Amino acid sequence: MNPSVYSRYRTAFVEALAQALGVPASELESQVKPADPAHGDFSFPTFPLAKAQKKAPPAIAASLAQGIKVPGLDVVAAGPYVNAKFALMPFTSEVLDAVRSQGARYGGGDVGAGKTVVIDYSSPNIAKPIAFHHIRSTMIGHSLANLHRALGYKVEGINYLGDWGKQFGLVAVGFQEYGDPARRNDMAHLVEVYVKANKRAEAEPAFDERARDFFRRMEANDPEALALWKEFRDTSLRDFQRIYARLGVKFEHMEGESFYQGKMEPVIEEIARRPGIKQSEGATIVDLPYEENEPPVLLKKNDGSTLYATRDLAAAIDRHERFHFDKALYVVAADQALHFRQLFRVLKAMGREWSDRMVHIHFGRVHGMSTRKGNVVLLTDVLDEAKARVLEKVQENIQAGKMQTGDAEGLAEQIGMGAIFFGDLKNRRTTDYTFDWEDVLSIEGHTGPYLQYAHARTCNVLRKGGGVPASYDPSLLSLPEEQAVLRAIARLPVVVQEAAEQCEPSFIARWLLDLAAEFSRYYTLGNQDRSKRVLVEDNEPVKAARLALTDATRAALASGLTLLGIATPENM
Incomplete structure (x- = not known):
């Protein structure tokens, strides 16, 4: 390209x-x-x-x-x-030609051709629900995958499930105590069981020890323990897949920590040779120089069970052997910063030069989204509420004759999801933000619905104008406002590259808001001066050029929204 x-x-x-x-x-x-x-x-x-x-x-x-x-x-x-x-020309014709020739691929490039990027994102724990806070890792990761694909990279997206560890022991022993055998394939019931078991383990050390013992049985390949683990894991995966399908998110690989069960001893042996291991209070730790008060990197607990760090080291080595990545991105919350610093440090100390290509893509927290009881807010509940709130407005607009759609439910789902996604992705990923229903669902301001409406408006203008003529004269687009729209469109390929380089989807979000604002300024000129209307009367050549500009705006908005995983309704 x-x-x-x-x-x-x-x-x-x-x-x-x-x-x-x-x-x-x-x-x-x-x-x-x-x-x-x-x-x-x-x-x-x-x-x-x-x-x-x-x-x-x-x-x-x-x-x-x-x-x-x-x-x-x-x-x-x-x-x-x-x-x-x-200069007005040939710039104007070059921008319009570029958008028309590239279509949905406009904004992309080939800087990543022949390169591979591994992106680890979403990564919920099995037997627990996908909570609203998972939206950050999931949609930031999904956007980064889209951005890298657009630039020609081969993307290996991995949903690295938390499907191993003591928390599964809690689900297992909890089910023995509180489970209903008739509901063993019901994800909601598994969540209820986990919540009860977790509370009991905090209050009762003997119950917590039962959970630890169950996990030890898993690590020892006990057939009965593994059969129960697989059954509950499959129940979780079915529920996860349903939610990901709704989000429009697909992964190249769905792999859990369990993938590395039985593959960690060679890694520990390699670390023992370089940089070395030592025992501390019965646990096996990596022999590194640690800063004052820095917790050491544990490879095995004193009971012999492995840890998250052990599995992550095995996973990193395996991923490099499988994919020979040029970049490996871990889209994980900022509170895991120490874990990733230590992970990369151990790999470097092992002599793995490619550890320099690994990056922790950290992000801030979402505030303002919790129930009165302080319980975890489920992602599906938030999506359902967004859809319900939007559906109410859509039905009002249909009855008032302001909107036409044959699928009010489908449109409400698209707008509701777009509102949630954009409400997250418009923020710099490293900052915290506060979720506010009125803010994210507004049709005005810096919101997803505003951008979707801007896209739908371009579609509406094109319908009224009979589409884009086969030929037009770009030199007729000489109004300052028309040139401002063209300049915004021309910037998208640069913004895509910067967003991918800095792993910052908010750059795309800000660019979308800029383009929508420039087009709105241009479109409303006709309210004061009929000769400046897009669908100008009695001047077919100018109308044809303006329809071409409107179509380029439509395509550019659609490209930007799609990179963020946001639907592009043609009617609103």
Whole structure:
């Protein structure tokens, strides 16, 4: 795929500056920034040159601007800055052609061609419900998978299930005490059992020891214990798959910690050789220099059972052997930062050079979403409530004649889910945020429904206008507002690359809001001036060009929303 229109012009401007100054383009690359929209598209400050040239920055800028010629860019000096602005043509036709030729793939590229990225995300524990807080890992991970695929990477998405450990012993012994045999395949019942067993284990050490003993039996390959584990695991997986199907999330691999049962001894033996192991209070730990008060990396407890860290080390080695990854991303909450720092440190100490390619993609917490009893809020309950709240509004709008749809339930599901997803992904992933129903469901402001409405509005305009004509004259799109929409569209490929590089889906969210706002400004011009309407009367050539711009906006919005896993309704 060729470089994007935006990148191509930026590169040409950097190279022209470099040639004029007699320096390598790489020296100027980081100095060329987006300009203030009133002055252009790219800007180069001349302050750093003043000392060497013994001239005032404005004089340097004036001289540079006069000597630089870049086809398709108007280059001018503005005080100490050299600014470059897209010329109306061929920029306009190039942007529209790029969107039309790439369609749903617009925004993507090929920087990841021939490379593999492993993304570990979602990762709930079996025999526990998928709670609302799982939305963060699941949808951030899903967006990152989409972004990397769009850039040509081979994505190996792994849902690394917590299906091994003492918590399963709690479910097993809890079922012996509180379970109803007739409901053993009912996920909701398993959750009830787990909650009761967990409370009892906290209050009764003997019951907690029974759970530990059951897990020891699992690790010793006791057939009866493993049969019960497999049955409850399958029940959980069926429930998980139903929820993931609703979210529109698919994984290349559904693997649990159990996948590494029986595969950890060779890893422990390797660590024993380098960097070494030692015993501490009966437990086996990695022999590393630890900071003051830093807990050591445990490989085995004093009862011989393995831990999360042991299984993660085995998993990392296995994933590199299977996928030969160029990047491995762990989309896990920030409170696991120490675990991942230590994981990567142990791998490096083992001589695994590829540990440098592993990154903990940490994220903040969601506040404001809990019941009065303080219980865990189930993700399905939140999705159901979002749908119910939206359905009420959809039905009101249908009755008022403001909306037409043959599937009110389906539309409410799309809008409700879009609201929840965008409400999460618009935030920088590293920050905490507070969930608020009124905020996420609003049709106005920085919300998913607002963006879905913007997409539906472009579809509606195209329907009314009879679609995009086969031919049109891009040079007729000369209004400043039209050019602002085109500039926003042109930026998407750059934003996609930055979002993938920094593992930050919120960049796409902010770009979507920018494009929707620019199109809204443009579309409403016709309220004051009929000649500026998209569906302008008595001027077919201008109408044809404006329909082409509307279609490019539609395609770009659809591409951005799809990268975030958000549906694109054509009617709202």
